[in-house]
Amino acid sequence: MSASPSQRAELIRIVGRIMTGDYAGEEEADRLVAEFRAAVPHPRAADLIFWPNDEFDHDPGPYPRFVDTVVDYAADGRVAAVLVS
Numbered sequence: 001m002s003a004s005p006s007q008r009a010e011l012i013r014i015v016g017r018i019m020t021g022d023y024a025g026e027e028e029a030d031r032l033v034a035e036f037r038a039a040v041p042h043p044r045a046a047d048l049i050f051w052p053n054d055e056f057d058h059d060p061g062p063y064p065r066f067v068d069t070v071v072d073y074a075a076d077g078r079v080a081a082v083l084v085s
Helices: 005-020 026-039 045-050 063-071 078-084
Strands: none
Touching: 005 026, 005 045, 005 063, 026 045, 045 063
16 A cells, blocks of 8 residues: 555544544544554554554654554555465
């Protein structure tokens, strides 16, 4: 998957809002997480914001690096490995 510059900017904004708690309440937080999940191919992208693994050092800031990693997930062949295992 390749994100346009505007899509990438929006994903970075969403991740930043989730990570900093910049939302009015649980309902808005859930909406932001759902939007993020729907927009990226990584099967655990939203989970990795809250519970990182070895892919991330839980420093999603700079958020652009985190977004690029989860957006490019399918492009580098890792999806096939996940689906097979």
